[in-house]
Amino acid sequence: VQLQASGGGLVQAGGSLRLSCAANGFPLDYYGIGWFRQAPGKEREALSCIDSSDRPTYYGDSVKGRFTTSRDRPKNTVKLQMNSLNPGDTAIYYCAATRGSWCPSETDSGPLLFNPFNTWGQGTQVTVSS
Numbered sequence: 001v002q003l004q005a006s007g008g009g010l011v012q013a014g015g016s017l018r019l020s021c022a023a024n025g026f027p028l029d030y031y032g033i034g035w036f037r038q039a040p041g042k043e044r045e046a047l048s049c050i051d052s053s054d055r056p057t058y059y060g061d062s063v064k065g066r067f068t069t070s071r072d073r074p075k076n077t078v079k080l081q082m083n084s085l086n087p088g089d090t091a092i093y094y095c096a097a098t099r100g101s102w103c104p105s106e107t108d109s110g111p112l113l114f115n116p117f118n119t120w121g122q123g124t125q126v127t128v129s130s
Contacts, residue, residue, distance in 0.1 A: 003121025005095045010127045011085055017126060019080040021095030028071070032098035033078040034117055035069060037091035037126075045091075046113050049103030050078060057103045059113065062088070085128045092123035 007019040021033055034049035046059040048069040056069050068081045078095065096117035098104075104113045 003095050003097060003119060005093055005121050005124040008093060008124030008126045010129065013086050013128055013130050015085050015128070016081070016083045017085065019082065019093055019095075019124060019126075021078040021080075021121060023076060023097075028076050028078055028097070029073060030101055032101060032103040032116070033071070034096050034098065034103065035080045036094045036096060037089075038094070038123075039091040042091075044114070048080065049098070051103045052101035055103075057106050059106060082126070085126075087128045087130050089126060089128050091126060093126050094121060094123040096120045
């Protein structure tokens with residue numbers, strides 16, 4: 001089972017990117033799929049999760065209102081639409097799957113937030129220039 005994030009690149013501040021998370025070997029339909037990022041020298045940050053009923057959860061205030069996650073069932077992918085990007089969004093972006101169909105709650109943090117995700121993909125680099 002492998003996940004692969006794609007769609008990263010270089011974009012100017014104020015621009016948009018859409019990331020995609022694809023699976024090799026299993027259907028994403030039944031799992032919560034989360035998006036995370038990690039910038040150099042910083043801790044990994046949880047951004048969002050979408051459960052098997054397509055209900056999204058967003059973590060923290062840094063991306064609320066700018067990032068949107070959605071599921072494309074025919075393509076077996078989960079998207080992360082990122083708008084109004086700024087240099088602070090520069091990071092490697094990862095997707096991950098939970099052990100079940102659900103997502104951690106908005107108020108979860110630390111192990112409660114990260115431990116449910118047991119399948120991680122390779123990341124994609126997003127660089128936002130000023």
